[in-house]
Amino acid sequence: MQCLSEFLTLHGLTLEESPTKYRILKTLKHIPKGSTIITSPSLACFPILSMVNTRCDNCLEIPIESLKRCSRCHKAFYCNVKCQKLAWSAHHKILCPIYKKEENKTLDSDYMDEEMLRRVALRLDKYMKKKSYYEAEKISLIDLNEKINCETFLTLMSHREKRTPEQLEKFKTIAKNVFSDLDLQNITQDELITYLCKFSCNNFNLDDSQLFSFGEGTYPIGSLINHSCRPNAIMMYSIGQQISSGPQILRSIENIKAGEEITISYVDVAMSRTSRQKLLSEKYFFKCQCSRCSSNDVSIDITEEERKVLVNIERLTEIRENGEANEKIIEDLLISQMQQNPTTNDSISSLISNIIISLLPHLAEETLKSDYIQTLEVLFNKIHTTTTHQNLFTTSSLSSATKHFYDRIDLQQWRESWILGRYILAIYLLIYPRFHPIIGLHLFSLAKCMWNDAHKDKDKAVESYEIIKATKKALEITHGDGFENRKIVAQGILDAHTRAK
Numbered sequence: 001m002q003c004l005s006e007f008l009t010l011h012g013l014t015l016e017e018s019p020t021k022y023r024i025l026k027t028l029k030h031i032p033k034g035s036t037i038i039t040s041p042s043l044a045c046f047p048i049l050s051m052v053n054t055r056c057d058n059c060l061e062i063p064i065e066s067l068k069r070c071s072r073c074h075k076a077f078y079c080n081v082k083c084q085k086l087a088w089s090a091h092h093k094i095l096c097p098i099y100k101k102e103e104n105k106t107l108d109s110d111y112m113d114e115e116m117l118r119r120v121a122l123r124l125d126k127y128m129k130k131k132s133y134y135e136a137e138k139i140s141l142i143d144l145n146e147k148i149n150c151e152t153f154l155t156l157m158s159h160r161e162k163r164t165p166e167q168l169e170k171f172k173t174i175a176k177n178v179f180s181d182l183d184l185q186n187i188t189q190d191e192l193i194t195y196l197c198k199f200s201c202n203n204f205n206l207d208d209s210q211l212f213s214f215g216e217g218t219y220p221i222g223s224l225i226n227h228s229c230r231p232n233a234i235m236m237y238s239i240g241q242q243i244s245s246g247p248q249i250l251r252s253i254e255n256i257k258a259g260e261e262i263t264i265s266y267v268d269v270a271m272s273r274t275s276r277q278k279l280l281s282e283k284y285f286f287k288c289q290c291s292r293c294s295s296n297d298v299s300i301d302i303t304e305e306e307r308k309v310l311v312n313i314e315r316l317t318e319i320r321e322n323g324e325a326n327e328k329i330i331e332d333l334l335i336s337q338m339q340q341n342p343t344t345n346d347s348i349s350s351l352i353s354n355i356i357i358s359l360l361p362h363l364a365e366e367t368l369k370s371d372y373i374q375t376l377e378v379l380f381n382k383i384h385t386t387t388t389h390q391n392l393f394t395t396s397s398l399s400s401a402t403k404h405f406y407d408r409i410d411l412q413q414w415r416e417s418w419i420l421g422r423y424i425l426a427i428y429l430l431i432y433p434r435f436h437p438i439i440g441l442h443l444f445s446l447a448k449c450m451w452n453d454a455h456k457d458k459d460k461a462v463e464s465y466e467i468i469k470a471t472k473k474a475l476e477i478t479h480g481d482g483f484e485n486r487k488i489v490a491q492g493i494l495d496a497h498t499r500a501k
């Protein structure tokens with residue numbers, strides 16, 4: 001498709017055919033980490049069920065003033081008249097009487113599929129109706145974007161032939177309902193089934209800047225990006241822009257060389273290899289061949305939690321650089337710690353805390369690039385060889401540690417919370433890509449805890465300074481320069497610096 005490839009070239013990207021992945025999106029130029037690679041609009045997006053009463057149906061923002069409800073259907077909520085008008089002309093004019101008719105309908109996940117199908121079908125039908133206009137040589141930029149978005153959606157993979165009869169039956173029923181509700185002129189009922197198949201392996205859950213889920217969206221350009229369990233990019237969302245609902249922002253979390261493929265993760269990278277592969281094969285119909293999935297140095301006789309650590313160690317071994325001296329320090333630290341108290345979990349968690357303290361400056365300054373990763377590798381290898389019965393994660397698993405962390409924050413028990421927070425950070429650094437949004441957000445919470453506890457303790461003040469600097473670095477990369485809480489972080493850096501002196 002000519003217009004899509006021109007659009008991608010304009011952004012320094014190119015789409016290549018692939019025998020295994022159908023197409024792959026590559027960059028034509030070097031992309032430094034923390035860059036916005038491309039921003040693209042949705043074909044349709046709306047709040048998830050739990051948010052329909054709290055977020056605007058048009059721009060998905062939570063307004064300062066209360067939302068206004070459509071007086072006809074009582075179902076759609078908007079920030080203001082402008083959003084209401086935009087939604088009215090896009091789809092609500094047609095959907096409002098349908099909503100009214102189905103006032104008592106149960107809202108479930110099938111309903112979400114139905115809603116997405118209505119909105120996408122209306123938009124595509126409108127586009128197809130005016131296709132000859134869109135084919136003219138000179139069209140406005142807005143129309144050109146519409147053409148690219150609609151045409152790209154039509155090229156997306158559906159994997160329809162691989163679906164189970166039950167799934168197809170369900171899609172058939174939804175398509176039938178939607179087809180009878182809407183007066184579609186250019187789309188058949190059968191094509192609607194294919195669209196539903198496309199949604200299930202291409203659509204996105206929208207997360208806010210704190211990583212809480214708030215919406216669902218169809219983003220055809222974003223859907224061109226393949227998966228890797230070791231991704232070099234992430235998707236973020238910009239909400240509250242009333243003209244275009246929820247633009248999707250593709251950001252690099254690694255330096256990406258010219259000619260390299262751009263990848264995101266379709267699943268939580270913290271999942272074990274088995275769980276990732278199961279999900280990828282059931283929902284996306286492929287077997288992941290990424291370097292994390294293809295290496296075979298993971299022993300099978302380990303718990304799920306240990307596996308999480310080990311799959312990341314595969315990654316760590318690949319990027320060894322020159323941190324031998326540091327490795328030695330940590331190894332000595334580990335040995336002395338184990339000798340002091342070889343069996344309790346306390347020795348391990350305090351050890352991890354020590355390591356984090358020593359590595360934070362590097363994280364903030366980006367010196368000794370991969371040394372913290374190497375260090376953790378040495379650490380965990382040692383733990384596994386020296387303490388065979390000790391499972392770092394069974395007594396204090398990541399999820400329960402996270403829960404305790406936030407409980408302590410609620411109780412304003414700052415010391416307890418930063419001890420837990422440092423431990424969680426160590427594990428996050430192992431599990432997630434180095435600049436995953438979760439790392440920056442966690443550093444931010446940790447900085448706050450430490451800050452609150454650092455009044456009298458100079459060492460803590462120094463550490464809180466390192467953590468707040470690391471927070472800034474991480475959030476700038478994942479969330480961009482204008483990240484939320486930027487002012488608080490900047491002020492925190494100044495205050496912590498003064499206190500640490």
Ligand SMILES: C[S@@+](CC[C@H](N)C(=O)[O-])C[C@H]1O[C@@H](n2cnc3c(N)ncnc32)[C@H](O)[C@@H]1O
Nearest residue numbers: 021022023157201202223224225226227284286
């Ligand atoms: C959202 S689409 C990605 C773009 C797709 N390759 C295309 O050209 O339209 C998801 C589909 O791409 C393929 N895919 C994505 N990542 C892959 C990978 N790492 N290995 C093999 N196939 C992959 C799978 O068929 C998957 O269902």
